[in-house]
Amino acid sequence: MSEFAKPRGTADILPEQAAEWRAIEDAARQLFETYHYREIRTPIFEHTEVFQRGVGDTTDIVQKEMYTFLDRGERSLTLRPEGTAGVVRAFVEEKLYGEMNTQKFYYLGPMFRYEKPQAGRYRQFHQYGVEVIGSSDPRVDAEVIGLGDHLLRQMGVKSFSLLLNSVGCPVCRARHREQLLAYLQPVRSELCKDCQSRFDKNPLRILDCKIDRDHPVVASAPKITDALCEDCARQFSQVQTYLDEMGISYEIDKTMVRGLDYYTQTAFEFVEGSIGAVSTILAGGRYNGLIQMLGGPDLPGIGFAGGVERLILARAAHGATQVGQDRVDVFVLALGEIATKPAARLLHELRSVGIKADSDYSGRKVKAQLKVADRLGARYVVLLGEDEVAAGQVAVRNLATREQVTIEQSELVSYLSEQVSLRF
Secondary structure, three states: OOOOOOOOOOOOOOHHHHHHHHHHHHHHHHHHHHOOOEEOOOOOEEEHHHHHHHOOOOOHHHHHHOOEEEOOOOOEEEEOOOOHHHHHHHHHHOOHHHOOOOEEEEEEEEEEOOOOOEOOEOOEEEEEEEEEEOOOOHHHHHHHHHHHHHHHHHOOOOOOEEEEEEOOOHHHHHHHHHHHHHHHHHHHHHOOHHHHHHHHHOHHHHHHOOOOOOOHHHHOOOOHHHHOOHHHHHHHHHHHHHHHHHOOOOEEOOOOOOOOOOOEEEEEEEEOOOOOOOOEEEEEEEOOOHHHHOOOOOOOEEEEEEEHHHHHHHHHHOOOOOOOOOOOOEEEEEOOHHHHHHHHHHHHHHHHOOOOEEEOOOOOOHHHHHHHHHHOOOOEEEEEOHHHHHHOEEEEEEOOOOOEEEEEHHHHHHHHHHHOOOOO
16 A cells, blocks of 8 residues: 555546546536636635635634645735635736626636535535626526526436525624624523634624534524515515526525625525535525625626535436546557557547547557457557558458458548548
8 A cells, every 4th residue: 555645635536537527517618608607717826815805704714624824925825715706806806897797707626625524525626616797687696596507407416406595785784683693692602612703703604603503592593584675675586586487496595694704695505415414516696795895896796606526426316327438439459560650640640630549558469459449438440460551551440330441541530530420
């Protein structure tokens, strides 16, 4: 056994797994672009203040889970624990708000949180997500939620529940905060250490605490939906109307507050029960104050994120067939040393026009090479031996039908291009 091992909470994505990952990512990209979202790529690490201000310094992420370090210039940097804050920072810094009224982005990539590893949750994990900045129209909320619903169904997750809530605006929050403080004050000493610290700074976080949320008093605490201002109540009602019109089923969950401080108004989670204790597979909401908080104009925003690892577990639990196969179209088989140079040239020519091809580099016998070709799922084998080299020809065998033809080497690319029906 090697003395070196991967860090706890990380995973190696091996070639046979990577094929499925790549197919999922490609399908997600295609779907996002169907909805006219554009890809954005931000740094894996940011200045720590981006997350302290954006995510919130009372959240578990900032207090307990961030990978933060000083660089050689004594600057505090943090590996990104989520995607939204970095996208908004880029939006503000690059002044993208000057391009058009409403901007739609998507992203895919690794995130980092120091937390207890469990099924579908790693310390380095991978997220896909979308962000819409510049519109407060409830139709946008419905579009983002509908996109999440569409994505899960397309990925083969057959059953799940959509939980919906509103967490209000600063006006609602102030009203609810007073109600919450008065209600929880008698049991303050019974709360966990973290919640006692949050009591004065951000009591809403108490409702999302992993330890105290099941406390009988906390579970019965005043709900923010009962304190919504007129504008937020109207917005929440309109979001539901559009979801009804789109035929998207949902449940109102008044206890949902989400784990990030930047959320306002619409909050939602897609949950399903096949992947263990952690059942949220996609979640998001509005963050109307975040752009201004990070130095930009006062623009609204909304988005969601989901974990690729959890999605793969959910797909497997729902019997979704693996997408993506480690296959090649053509296997070039060289018989003897004299055939190796022309075989290398033909292999390069096939790849140059987009034909997925491979060869053997281990000097195996013909029978062993044919087994390799079969294992790789090759549709055709190109056989090149001493006689073929002398005649300037190759033998091409269809492994499905076992039919074999002999053609000129100069015709190989055009012949196989037609046979494998590739689009160049």
